[in-house]
Amino acid sequence: MKKNILIIGAGGVAQVVAHKAAQANDVLGDIHIASRTVSKCHAIVQSVLEKRSLKMPGVLQAHQLDALDVEATKALIEKTRARIVINVGSAFLNMSVLRACMETGAAYIDTAIHEDPAKICETPPWYGNYEWTHRAECERRGITAILGAGFDPGVVNAYAALAAESYFDRIDSIDIIDVNAGSHGRYFATNFDPEINFREFTGKVWSWQDSQWTENKMFEVKRTDDLPVVGSQTTYLTGHDEIHSLSANLDVPDIRFWMGFGEHYINVFTVLNNLGLLSEKPVMTAEGVEVVPLKVVKAVLPDPASLAPTYTGKTCIGDLVKGTKDGVEREVFIYNICDHAENYAEVGSQAISYTAGVPPVAAAILIATGEWDAKRMVNVEELPPQPFLSLLDTMGLPSRIRDADGDRELTFDPLPQGNAIKVAAGR
Amino acid sequence: MKKNILIIGAGGVAQVVAHKAAQANDVLGDIHIASRTVSKCHAIVQSVLEKRSLKMPGVLQAHQLDALDVEATKALIEKTRARIVINVGSAFLNMSVLRACMETGAAYIDTAIHEDPAKICETPPWYGNYEWTHRAECERRGITAILGAGFDPGVVNAYAALAAESYFDRIDSIDIIDVNAGSHGRYFATNFDPEINFREFTGKVWSWQDSQWTENKMFEVKRTDDLPVVGSQTTYLTGHDEIHSLSANLDVPDIRFWMGFGEHYINVFTVLNNLGLLSEKPVMTAEGVEVVPLKVVKAVLPDPASLAPTYTGKTCIGDLVKGTKDGVEREVFIYNICDHAENYAEVGSQAISYTAGVPPVAAAILIATGEWDAKRMVNVEELPPQPFLSLLDTMGLPSRIRDADGDRELTFDPLPQGNAIKVAAGR
Numbered sequence: 061m062k063k064n065i066l067i068i069g070a071g072g073v074a075q076v077v078a079h080k081a082a083q084a085n086d087v088l089g090d091i092h093i094a095s096r097t098v099s100k101c102h103a104i105v106q107s108v109l110e111k112r113s114l115k116m117p118g119v120l121q122a123h124q125l126d127a128l129d130v131e132a133t134k135a136l137i138e139k140t141r142a143r144i145v146i147n148v149g150s151a152f153l154n155m156s157v158l159r160a161c162m163e164t165g166a167a168y169i170d171t172a173i174h175e176d177p178a179k180i181c182e183t184p185p186w187y188g189n190y191e192w193t194h195r196a197e198c199e200r201r202g203i204t205a206i207l208g209a210g211f212d213p214g215v216v217n218a219y220a221a222l223a224a225e226s227y228f229d230r231i232d233s234i235d236i237i238d239v240n241a242g243s244h245g246r247y248f249a250t251n252f253d254p255e256i257n258f259r260e261f262t263g264k265v266w267s268w269q270d271s272q273w274t275e276n277k278m279f280e281v282k283r284t285d286d287l288p289v290v291g292s293q294t295t296y297l298t299g300h301d302e303i304h305s306l307s308a309n310l311d312v313p314d315i316r317f318w319m320g321f322g323e324h325y326i327n328v329f330t331v332l333n334n335l336g337l338l339s340e341k342p343v344m345t346a347e348g349v350e351v352v353p354l355k356v357v358k359a360v361l362p363d364p365a366s367l368a369p370t371y372t373g374k375t376c377i378g379d380l381v382k383g384t385k386d387g388v389e390r391e392v393f394i395y396n397i398c399d400h401a402e403n404y405a406e407v408g409s410q411a412i413s414y415t416a417g418v419p420p421v422a423a424a425i426l427i428a429t430g431e432w433d434a435k436r437m438v439n440v441e442e443l444p445p446q447p448f449l450s451l452l453d454t455m456g457l458p459s460r461i462r463d464a465d466g467d468r469e470l471t472f473d474p475l476p477q478g479n480a481i482k483v484a485a486g487r
Numbered sequence: 488m489k490k491n492i493l494i495i496g497a498g499g500v501a502q503v504v505a506h507k508a509a510q511a512n513d514v515l516g517d518i519h520i521a522s523r524t525v526s527k528c529h530a531i532v533q534s535v536l537e538k539r540s541l542k543m544p545g546v547l548q549a550h551q552l553d554a555l556d557v558e559a560t561k562a563l564i565e566k567t568r569a570r571i572v573i574n575v576g577s578a579f580l581n582m583s584v585l586r587a588c589m590e591t592g593a594a595y596i597d598t599a600i601h602e603d604p605a606k607i608c609e610t611p612p613w614y615g616n617y618e619w620t621h622r623a624e625c626e627r628r629g630i631t632a633i634l635g636a637g638f639d640p641g642v643v644n645a646y647a648a649l650a651a652e653s654y655f656d657r658i659d660s661i662d663i664i665d666v667n668a669g670s671h672g673r674y675f676a677t678n679f680d681p682e683i684n685f686r687e688f689t690g691k692v693w694s695w696q697d698s699q700w701t702e703n704k705m706f707e708v709k710r711t712d713d714l715p716v717v718g719s720q721t722t723y724l725t726g727h728d729e730i731h732s733l734s735a736n737l738d739v740p741d742i743r744f745w746m747g748f749g750e751h752y753i754n755v756f757t758v759l760n761n762l763g764l765l766s767e768k769p770v771m772t773a774e775g776v777e778v779v780p781l782k783v784v785k786a787v788l789p790d791p792a793s794l795a796p797t798y799t800g801k802t803c804i805g806d807l808v809k810g811t812k813d814g815v816e817r818e819v820f821i822y823n824i825c826d827h828a829e830n831y832a833e834v835g836s837q838a839i840s841y842t843a844g845v846p847p848v849a850a851a852i853l854i855a856t857g858e859w860d861a862k863r864m865v866n867v868e869e870l871p872p873q874p875f876l877s878l879l880d881t882m883g884l885p886s887r888i889r890d891a892d893g894d895r896e897l898t899f900d901p902l903p904q905g906n907a908i909k910v911a912a913g914r
Contacts, residue, residue: 076500102847154655156737246760247761247762248758248761327754327758328758328762331675331754331758331759332758332762333754334674334675334786335674335675335755335759335784335787336787337764337783337784337787339787341535343783343787344786345778345779345782345783345785345786346782346785346786347782349776349777349782350776351772351776351778351779351783352772353783353786353787355772355773355776356770356772356778356780356783357762357764358772358773359771359772359773359780360762360763360764360770360780361762
């Protein structure tokens with residue numbers, strides 16, 4: 061059984077991961093947190109201690125680490141005897157952290173696709189650009205690497221797998237809809253690292269339609285849905301990690317991702333983008349300072365973590381799936397609702413971080429108990445969805461379903477009595 | 488008779504100054520252009536030669552100069568034997584260039600108030616903060632220093648003086664209205680140095696109302712006027728240099744400045760300002776680069792000089808003056824119309840630069856001929872307006888008047904036959 065966790069990153073998501081791992085440290089063992097800025101790790105440790113999140117007395121330590129340095133990362137994995145690494149640092153780190161895991165035998169979990177700092181919105185297949193080139197090596201070495209195990213990608217992939225497994229014989233379309241109907245009360249802020257946030261939207265929008273890659277511009281295509289709890293919401297066709305793996309792993313002709321934006325966000329984004337302030341290419345000031353405009357925008361925007369204390373409202377993220385079952389057309393929406401203020405009260409982070417940070421800990425628990433210890437590189441839809449969703453149900457991320465029969469909790473058949481479920485039930 | 492001109496600065500306005508000075512080099516003598524970036528001076532020299540702007544064969548030279556370095560500036564004044572310095576460089580240079588003039592006996596002309604790079608929109612009296620503290624020294628040394636001799640401030644001050652001298656016994660209000668109804672065809676650009684442009688609007692708006700300083704926020708107060716040629720235009724109450732000197736030099740209870748902005752400009756400005764991207768205070772990026780956000784915005788925006796070739800449309804700048812003459816209430820609008828494309832064809836700059844750059848050359852000619860060689864520090868409204876406006880009439884900036892009697896050219900009584908007028912008429 062694998063245990064001892066090394067968390068890489070110290071932002072809002074890492075804060076959630078640390079709390080949730082602490083709440084399951086009877087299964088997960090020692091908890092280590094490493095980041096370039098060790099003071100941010102210390103703050104997370106302090107928060108975990110203040111909220112008494114450790115389920116039982118145990119190791120909880122902060123470390124300074126430049127995770128682009130593979131040798132340093134390997135040394136830290138060995139020093140901490142971590143068998144599971146949860147990478148929730150910058151998206152630029154994936155390849156070096158994965159390398160360190162492969163060479164030390166640790167399991168690897170991340171929540172977002174690798175990005176090259178110099179490239180924006182690369183041409184699909186995105187996973188194929190970086191992560192999947194290491195599939196054979198993971199298989200050979202017996203390394204468990206679970207890619208994109210946050211909420212989206214992550215839980216929404218499990219929803220898709222569940223739909224394919226239990227609700228449909230044939231799926232025609234999967235529309236993943238991500239809405240944050242919360243309010244942070246600031247003039248403008250991004251809910252996670254502005255650099256990563258904006259990079260999602262400055263390139264072309266790729267979606268999988270009619271079984272082929274389709275190209276659009278950002279904010280070119282929109283839809284409005286009447287969603288549970290959050291009501292009528294307009295969302296925009298957006299490129300997103302999970303479209304690539306789902307289109308490769310499921311036989312579904314239309315897979316699209318839709319993200320909710322208010323008019324104010326779109327206006328600010330449009331101004332900054334048109335002016336060139338979201339560019340990742342350095343500019344030179346008249347005084348001779350060379351700087352990347354996007355990094356300056358990041359520097360003036362509120363720290364996403366600072367929004368949490370006053371954040372109110374809810375998020376709604378789910379999969380709208382259409383297809384047929386037993387020859388009858390059907391439509392289901394499998395989704396989760398999170399509440400910013402409740403999440404903050406529990407772990408000191410808002411719902412955007414919470415939805416991204418809880419699932420990788422559930423994945424770590426399932427690796428620790430063996431249920432998801434695949435010993436190869438996988439995306440979430442390649443793993444059995446029920447243990448994951450069932451565990452999340454007990455960890456603060458319950459799933460619901462809305463279809464012709466109404467809107468109700470998503471329930472599962474009785475599960476095998478594995479450790480993970482016992483642990484989860486114990487909490 | 489003073490001659491030989493040293494132009495400090497090499498932006499769009501300096502380009503106009505160089506061309507116009509060249510067109511009058513029989514009166515003005517040698518022409519020297521100095522800037523931190525000497526290649527920009529060379530480009531201006533090249534433009535003057537290409538357009539054959541020199542009236543007669545003469546000296547036209549580029550120099551490298553950091554005009555914050557008083558000793559270097561003094562040395563250049565002495566080396567070039569310049570007796571008139573036209574400072575159209577950054578607004579941060581005024582105090583050092585004035586110091587160099589005072590210590591070498593050269594006449595000084597500028598077009599905008601001094602600014603401290605670290606302060607934005609200082610509390611009035613603005614001229615009182617810097618320039619006017621040197622009045623006594625100029626008087627003692629017999630130095631001619633003409634402050635704010637562009638269009639606004641500058642020509643609009645002469646319009647006010649003319650109104651007081653010729654059209655009114657009592658003036659109740661002067662509303663200076665500045666509208667650029669042209670189009671540069673870009674997503675967004677400022678018409679002069681973005682740093683100086685934005686700094687005008689990021690602080691409080693000061694106006695002179697009921698004979699006292701009144702404070703407003705930017706874009707808080709607006710008006711719409713049906714203006715000659717450019718039609719119905721909305722303008723916003725803005726703080727501006729000339730309000731201070733006019734309120735000190737004329738007995739007028741209400742003196743306001745109104746600048747035209749389109750909704751798009753206001754939106755972009757509002758976004759950048761609210762995000763903190765127009766701040767003059769340095770920020771630190773996550774990578775440890777310290778940089779002033781406003782300077783990064785400047786770096787990504789189009790170079791104002793690059794807009795000129797495709798700029799179309801017209802500007803309208805004037806003084807709407809209300810008061811009484813011979814006991815009867817009257818209202819006059821004294822104004823100028825400029826055409827971007829015509830200005831570009833003549834001197835390679837658009838109308839914003841043209842309106843700012845022609846007047847200081849007219850002032851230099853009037854110093855050279857003695858008519859404005861005041862041998863003390865003055866603002867434009869303290870000098871006789873007729874020679875200035877009459878000369879500008881022949882230099883591409885004709886004045887018009889609109890009142891109860893209609894809209895017509897502004898004509899003057901026959902002028903004394905000074906050199907300046909002969910020169911002007913000769914062109």
